[in-house]
Amino acid sequence: MFFHIILERNMQLHPRHFGRNLRDNLVAKLMKDVEGTCSGRHGFVVAITGIENIGKGLIRDGTGFVTFPVKYQCVVFRPFKGEILEAVVTMVNKMGFFAEAGPVQIFVSNHLIPDDMEFQSGDMPNYTTSDGSVKIQKDSEVRLKIIGTRVDATEIFCIGTIKDDFLGVINDPATA
Amino acid sequence: MSLEPFNRLVKLAARAFYDDISTKGDNQPKTGRSDNRGIAVVVLDALTRRQWVREEDLAKDLKLHTKQLRRTIRFFEEEKLIAREHRRETAKGAKIFSAAVAATADGHHTKEGEEKVKLHTHSYCCLDYAQIYDVVRYRLHRMRKKLKDELENKNTVQEYICPNCSRRYTALDALRLISPDDEYFHCENCNGKLEAESDKIAAQEAGDGDDNARRRRREKLKSMLQKMEEQLKPLVDQLTRVKDLPVPEFGNLQAWEARAHAAGRGGLGDGSSNDPSKSSQGLGYGGTPMPFLGDTKVEVAFAGLDGKDDVKSETVSASLKVLPPWMIKQGMNLTKEQRGEVKEEVKMDGTSTSSTFSDDKKSSVETDDKKSIQDEYVKAYYAALLKKQQELEEAAKKQQELSSSNAANGDTGTSSTRQVGMKLKREDDEGDEDVEWEESNVAGNTNENYKVNDLNVQAEPSGEDEDEDDIDWEEG
Numbered sequence A: 001m002f003f004h005i006i007l008e009r010n011m012q013l014h015p016r017h018f019g020r021n022l023r024d025n026l027v028a029k030l031m032k033d034v035e036g037t038c039s040g041r042h043g044f045v046v047a048i049t050g051i052e053n054i055g056k057g058l059i060r061d062g063t064g065f066v067t068f069p070v071k072y073q074c075v076v077f078r079p080f081k082g083e084i085l086e087a088v089v090t091m092v093n094k095m096g097f098f099a100e101a102g103p104v105q106i107f108v109s110n111h112l113i114p115d116d117m118e119f120q121s122g123d124m125p126n127y128t129t130s131d132g133s134v135k136i137q138k139d140s141e142v143r144l145k146i147i148g149t150r151v152d153a154t155e156i157f158c159i160g161t162i163k164d165d166f167l168g169v170i171n172d173p174a175t176a
Numbered sequence B: 001m002s003l004e005p006f007n008r009l010v011k012l013a014a015r016a017f018y019d020d021i022s023t024k025g026d027n028q029p030k031t032g033r034s035d036n037r038g039i040a041v042v043v044l045d046a047l048t049r050r051q052w053v054r055e056e057d058l059a060k061d062l063k064l065h066t067k068q069l070r071r072t073i074r075f076f077e078e079e080k081l082i083a084r085e086h087r088r089e090t091a092k093g094a095k096i097f098s099a100a101v102a103a104t105a106d107g108h109h110t111k112e113g114e115e116k117v118k119l120h121t122h123s124y125c126c127l128d129y130a131q132i133y134d135v136v137r138y139r140l141h142r143m144r145k146k147l148k149d150e151l152e153n154k155n156t157v158q159e160y161i162c163p164n165c166s167r168r169y170t171a172l173d174a175l176r177l178i179s180p181d182d183e184y185f186h187c188e189n190c191n192g193k194l195e196a197e198s199d200k201i202a203a204q205e206a207g208d209g210d211d212n213a214r215r216r217r218r219e220k221l222k223s224m225l226q227k228m229e230e231q232l233k234p235l236v237d238q239l240t241r242v243k244d245l246p247v248p249e250f251g252n253l254q255a256w257e258a259r260a261h262a263a264g265r266g267g268l269g270d271g272s273s274n275d276p277s278k279s280s281q282g283l284g285y286g287g288t289p290m291p292f293l294g295d296t297k298v299e300v301a302f303a304g305l306d307g308k309d310d311v312k313s314e315t316v317s318a319s320l321k322v323l324p325p326w327m328i329k330q331g332m333n334l335t336k337e338q339r340g341e342v343k344e345e346v347k348m349d350g351t352s353t354s355s356t357f358s359d360d361k362k363s364s365v366e367t368d369d370k371k372s373i374q375d376e377y378v379k380a381y382y383a384a385l386l387k388k389q390q391e392l393e394e395a396a397k398k399q400q401e402l403s404s405s406n407a408a409n410g411d412t413g414t415s416s417t418r419q420v421g422m423k424l425k426r427e428d429d430e431g432d433e434d435v436e437w438e439e440s441n442v443a444g445n446t447n448e449n450y451k452v453n454d455l456n457v458q459a460e461p462s463g464e465d466e467d468e469d470d471i472d473w474e475e476g
């Protein structure tokens, strides 16, 4: 799920950036530092959308670096148990398949793939129905439901299922 | 539309799912005395015999406290079985019925002396069959799915075990376990091939104690599922029976009223369960008149007796209505010849007999003014009506006679009643106060009053348009 939230971060800025463009430099550094990171609490920071407030800088003894407390608005993506996501399959093996929905990785074990889909090994390992009408392989797009998440300080990993109504392949690269 | 299969569905569902629902206030002690389990079923059953019903009336019928009923109703509203509507209306629409109101006094209407138009919020409820069908199916689906999911270990995190070192992993570790070499997960310790745990259980049937527990659990789930299918079979059967039938649809309260009006259905004994006792109770409520309970008599008497009420009624609605023939007959005991007369004369009679009304002049002027097509309608209608009435003259009781005549009218002369109704509407739009009935609508009480009447018709669908209208103007 996506959220638009306000976060705060203490930015350290090298003295060479001081001057007219201090603010711009600060924001550029913030984007570079923050976008694409993941925190267990808030999820993946997708994009910074605005600066709320920049506090007074504090000069660090000895180094000359200045620390600015920056409040910024950003879009974050946080997967939840029970959430339905659309994801792209990245890898298929005998144990199931891995997929990505944006920054988040999801594993679907073979127990949570419909029973009528069989694993086929080979160049392009895949899960296929007996009549061959539905095939899950690398780059297939699937709709899945998250049934578990593991949230570490800097990482979120999910497991999902496609064994439920309206889940499964939504776009087959072979036919597209 | 046939209600029976759907009502059966409701009854089955009530017994299956709402049998032991107890709706208590949170602060009430859970003593045996306040145990009201089963009420839910009674309420649902009662609702299958009604359409839209005022909740106070229902409470009376069921001899329940209004509060208690409300709680149950609210519960079912949350369960999406019941549609509810609340609206503010005059507690006592018409002074004309003060006598009747006094007879069946209850705390809800205003005092007799109080002449202000007071608004009270009334709640109405009725079963929402279409939704009930869906709700029951959904409930069954959820039950089945939950049991089956548990049975199949669906939505549980897959566990893996290393056959060499017995280290356990879950699917959440999957990312760390994949190997570039083959299609299996590998142990982080010994690089052994991991096995999915359920496979292992399947492999070694006689597991340790843990596995036994798991198996017992499976057994239990299985038997629960089986029991569910068994015990709910009648309900499921009824669902399939109902599947292709058109769902009874009452619409919202207003639409339902309108339809009840238009249909002018006759007969006391139809699906909406209006037996006379009930209707009389309803009458007690805020003086909302039932069309054919002999109220006409009361009206006339009232008009004669009560001067001050007249004043009030004037303010509310302008004019006195010409009494239609059946009304005259009941109130005044006119002879047959008189009743057989054409409309103008009837009109004269009406105005003269009820000369006690202070707004007499106005009305008479107005009535004299219009010799329009209306008269034609009315004449034709009255003629038909009189004929009918004469036929029914022999019927034993006045009440019965009246109601039956209405009913008969509904049967024979639907078209004519419709026309009259339409006419009224059109004139209403024009703002042309040609007819007294309209005036009653246009002035004073207006909507509230009108609604109250409508209501009655709902409660008692055998009511007729004309009756309603008459009452309306008399009511003022």
Ligand SMILES: [Zn+2]
Pocket: B162, B163, B164, B165, B166, B167, B187, B188, B189, B190, B191, B192
């Ligand atoms: Zn191992």
